[in-house]
Amino acid sequence: MTERGFADAPVQSAHAFRAIMQAMARPGRVQAIDADVKAPAPLLPSAAAVALTLCDFQTPVWLSPRLRDERIVHYLRFHAGAPLVAEPQAAQFVFATAADLPPRLGLLAQGTHEYPDRSATLVIQVAGFVPGSVELSGPGIRGGERFGVVGLDEAFWTAMAENHARFPVGIDAIFAAPGKLAAVPRSTAIRMLESA
């Protein structure tokens, strides 16, 4: 039995996309997402909504080991028709949990200087957001935005800071928590805060 995707795809995906787009346009600002889908655990409904809104037969998807459950694989194949790839480098969308991120973010598709859009989007399932492990600045942010994600450590933010240093190539990260999401695109500068 496959779990339910969008019951009303045109409207639900429009709502989900508005949340994703606002998250990407305002890095570090948490957006509410009404993800009315039934996703097989441990795939969060918010991450499933991102997949159903953005992924299809044109977008190779990689799932981290914890998400590589048979029912999740079937769910994404059935509802999104997305091809699943074995290597994260080959994926346009990389779904992972905070506990099993792909080993090196720099190995994911970065795009080229001629085509920086040919890069991967990293969707990370997280438990929630906490204020203040990093300060974000750059396009979309007025002044600075204090941001933090449950379960992501300094090593991850160091990797994201290196990702920003490669701008305009690099990956964009979406953080999907229950009912909420936020994003940090490659354009965002990251400063570690003392308490982190």
Add this chain to the structure above:
Amino acid sequence: MNVPAYNFAYLNEQTKRMIRRAILKAIAVPGYQAPFASREMPMPYGWGTGGVQVTASVLTPEDTLKVIDQGADDTTNAVSIRKFFVRTAGVATTGKTEEASVIQTRHRIPETPLTEDQILVFQVPIPEPLRFLEPRETETRTMHALEEYGVMHVKLYEDIAQYGEIATTYAYPARVAERYVFDPSPIPKFDNPKLDDCPALQLFGAGREKRIYAVPPYTSVRSLDFEDHPFEVQRWDQPCALCGTRESFLDEIVMDDRGTRMFVCSDTDFCARNRGER
């Protein structure tokens, strides 16, 4: 009850996913022209097919849409596009800038300051600012990759050498977030300062040229200039003949065959509000 004849906002879901992916890349790399597989729309190229596809991909049923053409809500292009979305998406429409959540525009930015809750969608004829200087796409792409914009400064310098000032008055090139030089669409250079540090998300769609680009909120947009020839906007000797403001971009209207002219606000909503007509 009529069965709806269109998918919500006209485009099919696969097309919207493709456009939405391009929009996200465009936001992540401000000013970069992300390619997308532009569809044939039920209107000719040059009528805003790029803007329409972007609007269709960002609309939700709860949005209130405003469409302007050269600042006016009641010209053919604006009326047609507004009707298109009323029919295919069932969204509410408005002429009032502050009431709109999505504004599609052809060649103007409203005079009323935009807010964080608004999205501005521009119709773009030629997205590549370097195209008239270098016709080959392979070359302009390399120039953007190498951040090689000297040729644009030479063009502006030649203007100064020939006319004593930078003669570009619309589609004035600017630098987004200190990286990509971009074409802000054929808005008058009067509107360029409004692009800078704007609270609203600004999306640009070029249908024929198949490009989408973006300026995220609160992003620096610096119009190109020289230290001794700083960027300046147009000024008029007279106020708007209808509402009396000196703050807005004025259109010149020929009144008769004896050379009588009148200068009035290009932004019809702004002008009507100043006159207390709404």
